Each structure stands twice: as C-alpha cells, then as structure tokens.
Amino acid sequence: MQPATEADVELARIPPGPQAGAKPVTATAVVALSRQQKAAIIVRLLSSEGMRLPLAELSEDQQTELTAQIGAMKLVDRDTLHAVVAEFCEALEAVGLTFPNGLDGALSLLDGQLSSAATSRLRRLALASTGADPWERILGLSTETLLPVMTEESVEVAAVLLSKLAVPKAAELLGRLPGERARRIAYAVSLTGNVAPETVQRIGVALAQQLDSMPARAFDTGAVERVGAILNQSAAATREDVLIGLEEEDQDFAEKVRKAIFTFTNIPQRIDARDVPRILRNVEQPQLIVALAGATGADETAAEFILANLSQRMAASLREEMATLGKLRAKDVEAAMATVVGVIREMEAAGALNLLAEDDAPDPVQS
Numbered sequence: 001m002q003p004a005t006e007a008d009v010e011l012a013r014i015p016p017g018p019q020a021g022a023k024p025v026t027a028t029a030v031v032a033l034s035r036q037q038k039a040a041i042i043v044r045l046l047s048s049e050g051m052r053l054p055l056a057e058l059s060e061d062q063q064t065e066l067t068a069q070i071g072a073m074k075l076v077d078r079d080t081l082h083a084v085v086a087e088f089c090e091a092l093e094a095v096g097l098t099f100p101n102g103l104d105g106a107l108s109l110l111d112g113q114l115s116s117a118a119t120s121r122l123r124r125l126a127l128a129s130t131g132a133d134p135w136e137r138i139l140g141l142s143t144e145t146l147l148p149v150m151t152e153e154s155v156e157v158a159a160v161l162l163s164k165l166a167v168p169k170a171a172e173l174l175g176r177l178p179g180e181r182a183r184r185i186a187y188a189v190s191l192t193g194n195v196a197p198e199t200v201q202r203i204g205v206a207l208a209q210q211l212d213s214m215p216a217r218a219f220d221t222g223a224v225e226r227v228g229a230i231l232n233q234s235a236a237a238t239r240e241d242v243l244i245g246l247e248e249e250d251q252d253f254a255e256k257v258r259k260a261i262f263t264f265t266n267i268p269q270r271i272d273a274r275d276v277p278r279i280l281r282n283v284e285q286p287q288l289i290v291a292l293a294g295a296t297g298a299d300e301t302a303a304e305f306i307l308a309n310l311s312q313r314m315a316a317s318l319r320e321e322m323a324t325l326g327k328l329r330a331k332d333v334e335a336a337m338a339t340v341v342g343v344i345r346e347m348e349a350a351g352a353l354n355l356l357a358e359d360d361a362p363d364p365v366q367s
Contacts, residue, residue, distance in 0.1 A: 228260030
C-alpha cells in the first residue's frame with residue numbers, strides 16, 4: 001500500500017452518512033456504505049499499520065464527525081475491507097493533480113514568484129479567511145524579522161511568541177535581547193500556562209497583520225552585511241583603504257562592518273579548532289598549499305593555526321609541499337585564500353559550520 005498522504009483524508013471531507021450496525025458488514029453491502037464509513041475504515045486500517053494521517057488539517061467539525069463514525073463502526077469482514085481498499089486505491093490513482101488548501105497553501109506554493117505587494121495583500125486576505133492559522137507563517141519567519149516584535153511588543157505578547165517558537169530559534173532570539181528584557185520575558189513565559197487557545201490565536205492574527213503591513217525592503221540583508229560581503233571579496237589593500245575611510249565617516253558603522261568581515265586572517269578567532277579537518281576536506285589541496293605557503297603577517301598566524309590542528313602526518317606532508325613552491329605572486333595567494341574562505345562561508349550557509357564570536361574563540365588545539 002502506498003504511504004499515507006494528504007489525499008488519504010479526502011474521503012472524510014463529506015457529510016455524515018448512516019452509521020454501521022452492530023453486525024458485520026458484508027462485501028455485498030459495500031456499495032451501501034457511506035463515504036464517511038469508508039473513510040473510517042481506511043483511517044482505522046492505516047492507523048493500525050502505524051501511519052500518522054494529517055487529520056488535524058480537517059476542520060473541527062470534520063474531525064468530530066470522523067471520530068464519531070469510527071466509534072460507531074463495529075465489525076467489517078475481510079471481503080468488505082478488500083473492496084473498500086480497492087475502491088480507495090482506484091480513487092487515489094485517478095488523481096492527476098492536487099492543489100493547496102486555501103490561500104496560505106497557494107502562497108507557500110508560489111513563494112518567491114509573486115511581488116512583495118501582492119504577497120502582503122494576499123496574506124492579509126488569508127488571515128481574514130476562516131481556518132487560517134497565523135502561527136504557521138509567523139514561526140517560519142527569520143529571527144531578524146521577529147526581533148523587533150520581541151523588543152517592541154509587551155512582555156506578555158513576547159512571551160507567547162517565545163513559547164510558540166522552536167527551542168533553537170527561541171534561544172537565539174532571547175540571546176539577542178538586553179539582559180533585563182530577556183529576564184522579564186523568560187519570567188512571563190512561566191505565566192502563559194493558563195492563556196486560552198483563543199487568546200493565543202488572536203495574538204497570532206494581530207502579529208501576522210502587523211508583520212505583513214511592514215513596508216517591503218529593497219534588500220534582503222542589512223547595510224552592514226552587504227558592505228561586509230563586498231569587502232570579503234575585495235583585495236586586502238582595497239578592503240583596508242575602504243575601512244579606514246568608513247572609520248573617518250562613521251566609526252560605529254565601520255566597527256560593525258569589521259565584525260561582519262571574515263577573511264583568512266580571522267580563521268583562528270572564528271573557527272573552532274575541531275572543525276579545521278572538516279573544512280580542509282572541501283578545499284582542493286593545490287589551493288590550500290598556495291594559501292598556506294604564501295601567508296605572511298597576520299595571515300601566517302592563521303596558516304599556523306590550520307597546520308597545528310591537523311594530524312602530525314598531514315601537517316608534515318603539507319609543509320613538504322609548501323617547501324617545494326617557489327616565489328608566489330600575491331594575486332595567486334589572495335585567490336587561494338579566498339577559496340578557503342569561500343568554502344567556510346558555503347559550509348556556514350548550508351548549516352554545516354558555525355562561526356564563533358571573536359570573544360568566544362578557544363585556544364588552538366594541538367593534535
């Protein structure tokens with residue numbers, strides 16, 4: 001039998017039919033069964049095989065009717081079961097295409113293909129429609145989007161939001177709040193146990209409407225992140241010259257940009273020593289050797305950090321290769337270092353690596 005899908009509960013989306021009696025239903029009587037009785041048989045069969053069906057997607061009335069029908073069913077003989085399953089499989093095989101349920105589903109399907117204005121308008125319409133769950137949208141938003149809610153809304157509303165979020169995202173948000181605000185919200189979470197579901201739903205609707213009414217941003221990232229990303233790919237001389245100019249114009253902005261920049265020099269401060277072997281598995285060895293051999297000044301410290309956190313045999317092999325290289329062009333060394341940094345950035349973006357805050361950097365670990 002095919003795995004359970006959303007189509008498995010479609011037979012429950014019908015009016016209630018006559019209930020089955022206490023006597024076993026025979027195969028000859030299968031045509032007399034209502035669609036809801038057949039749905040009850042299918043749900044009972046799939047549940048007995050350990051499958052979890054998305055019954056929560058049905059309305060409360062439909063869930064109640066289906067549960068009542070299952071409770072009213074008694075015995076069904078094997079021939080009747082086979083006939084109902086065969087009819088159900090035929091119905092599934094006849095389905096050529098399914099559409100998402102409601103505006104929320106349609107917006108998820110078309111995510112990224114609609115204009116910001118149209119998406120915002122449609123989300124407001126979806127919230128106004130019955131059965132729309134605002135929390136599904138809110139919980140999928142980034143921490144950057146949710147942070148203003150945590151800082152500007154009342155402590156009680158922030159506590160409800162924190163309680164609804166997945167633990168990792170909730171911890172990240174809490175960690176980005178000022179200490180006093182974080183403590184007040186954390187305490188307020190302890191008081192949310194008696195909040196009625198209807199209240200939580202109203203809070204979700206209000207927050208979703210507030211977030212959807214925010215003006216669309218022209219850029220997905222902030223100015224600091226954009227400037228930092230550009231300078232990451234710039235030549236070292238250009239990068240330092242721009243930073244000096246930024247410090248003259250706006251020292252606070254320049255400091256934030258410096259923290260957003262990640263270069264070869266920053267490896268000892270931002271990379272956990274235990275992650276070095278994993279990173280280097282994704283770097284082509286010729287590029288790695290050029291980057292290590294051409295490192296000077298602060299970059300040389302980064303090169304030694306990398307070598308110190310490899311096995312002794314691997315480090316010795318790399319040093320031998322480095323010794324065979326002649327004089328390297330600065331352009332080639334910068335390109336090789338950019339390759340190493342690019343691998344680190346790709347691993348971070350994919351969630352395979354976490355960069356350390358500079359203040360949290362551990363001492364290098366000797367292998």
